[in-house]
Amino acid sequence: QNMVATYALHYPEDYDGNDKFTNEPLAGVPRKLNLNNLTFHLxxxxxxxxxxxxxxxxxxxxxxxxxxxxxGSGKMxxxxxxxxxxxLEAVEIIKDELADLL
Known part of the structure; x- marks a missing residue:
């Protein structure tokens, strides 16, 4: 059986990784992604x-x-x-690959 999931790539300006208390990604104002730029970095x-x-x-x-x-809205x-x-593994891989671009 195939699964489908949604995830929002939300990064505040001072994003430093995970929340220290819950170990969950920090949520903030969503960033607009330049998808044209992403095509050259992936x-x-x-x-x-x-x-x-x-x-x-x-x-x-x-x-x-x-x-x-x-x-482009930052949703995936x-x-x-x-x-x-x-x-969960795919989300981590993509967050790592996009970390320098966000």
Whole structure:
């Protein structure tokens, strides 16, 4: 069975990682993402972005084998995961890859 999850990439200006008390990502004002810029910083063979066709960037991960739809609003949809652990792992991978760009 495939799972679908949504996640918002919210980073305040002084983001430093996780909340010290709950170990949850800090939430703040969502950042607008420049999807054109992201296409040049992510592996080109795993990214599709054609704003005339679809408003989101399509990013296919090899492991876990999921597809992430990243939107300019900072929201992300993860699909194709078989277990919750795969979703959480995909979120961490994408947050790490985008950390320098946000």
């Amino acid at each position: 592996p080109f063979d795993k990214v599709e972005y054609e704003p005339e066709q679809f408003p989101g960037l399509i990013y296919r991960l090899d492991y876990p084998k999921v597809v992430c739809l990243i939107f 949809v993860i699909t194709g995961a078989r277990h919750k652990d795969e979703i």
